[in-house]
Amino acid sequence: MTQTCQTRRMRLLLEPTSRVNDPVAPGVSEITLQSVFESEETALLHYAFSLVGRRAVAEEIVQEVFLQLHKNWDDVDCPKAWLIRSVRNRAFKHLRDHKREVLNDGDNHSPPSVDEEESPEASLVHLEAIGAVRQFMEELDEPDRELVKLKYFEDLKYREISTQTGLNIGNVGYRLHHILKELAARLRKLGFDEKS
Numbered sequence: 001m002t003q004t005c006q007t008r009r010m011r012l013l014l015e016p017t018s019r020v021n022d023p024v025a026p027g028v029s030e031i032t033l034q035s036v037f038e039s040e041e042t043a044l045l046h047y048a049f050s051l052v053g054r055r056a057v058a059e060e061i062v063q064e065v066f067l068q069l070h071k072n073w074d075d076v077d078c079p080k081a082w083l084i085r086s087v088r089n090r091a092f093k094h095l096r097d098h099k100r101e102v103l104n105d106g107d108n109h110s111p112p113s114v115d116e117e118e119s120p121e122a123s124l125v126h127l128e129a130i131g132a133v134r135q136f137m138e139e140l141d142e143p144d145r146e147l148v149k150l151k152y153f154e155d156l157k158y159r160e161i162s163t164q165t166g167l168n169i170g171n172v173g174y175r176l177h178h179i180l181k182e183l184a185a186r187l188r189k190l191g192f193d194e195k196s
Contacts, residue, residue, distance in 0.1 A: 031079065033066075033069065033070055033073055033079075036069070036079045036080070036083070037066060040079075040080060040083055041062065041066075044062045044065070044083055044084070044087050045058055045059060045062050046135070046138065047084065047087055047088075047131075047135075048061045048062055048087050048090075048091050049134070049138075050131040050132070050134040050135040050138070051087075051088065051091035051092070051095070051127065051130075051131045051134075052091050052094055052095060053134060057094060058091075061087055061090045061091055061094065062087060064090060065083055065086040065087050065090060066083075068086060069082065069083060069086075092124070092127060095127060125192070128192075129187065129192045132186070132187060132190055132192065133183065133187070136183050136186055140179065143165070144175060144179055146165065147161065147165065147172065147175055147176055147179065148176070148179060150164060150165070151172075151176055158172045158173055
């Protein structure tokens with residue numbers, strides 16, 4: 001009797017597994033390009049903007065990536081991961097191709113620069129750190145974002161910031177200190193250090 005059980009087990013192990021014809025389980029809606037677009041477009045725009053720093057360029061990158069997804073829809077197993085990777089690759093390609101371009105679109109910040117002597121890995125880490133800082137800036141409340149812009153983009157002194165915002169000088173310094181402390185903590189959590 002033991003030998004018949006073993007023989008049956010061997011036959012079961014050697015039989016090919018039957019294929020499932022319908023990849024979509026009952027009750028689960030099928031993933032469509034439109035549903036992926038509606039759910040992922042905004043996040044991808046934020047991600048692209050955090051990398052390139054220009055809204056028009058970010059929109060163009062995301063549009064190009066969705067067009068490529070449309071062309072390759074049947075070959076893509078995980079659309080969300082494919083989209084994120086494609087946006088990242090196109091953003092970095094754009095930055096490489098336009099690293100000498102000077103931005104002056106009203107944002108008063110320069111594009112992420114890549115030192116020509118850096119290794120590709122160091123350049124990538126540097127660009128990712130810049131993207132993380134930009135993402136952090138977007139998440140700040142408007143008053144805190146304004147303080148950072150006045151201090152670090154317009155290079156104003158605390159007294160001048162105090163005059164513009166109505167905060168006293170001590171509050172300006174206190175807020176900026178805590179904003180920078182939070183930024184440093186977030187960057188450390190993401191694995192960035194002072195060299196990034």
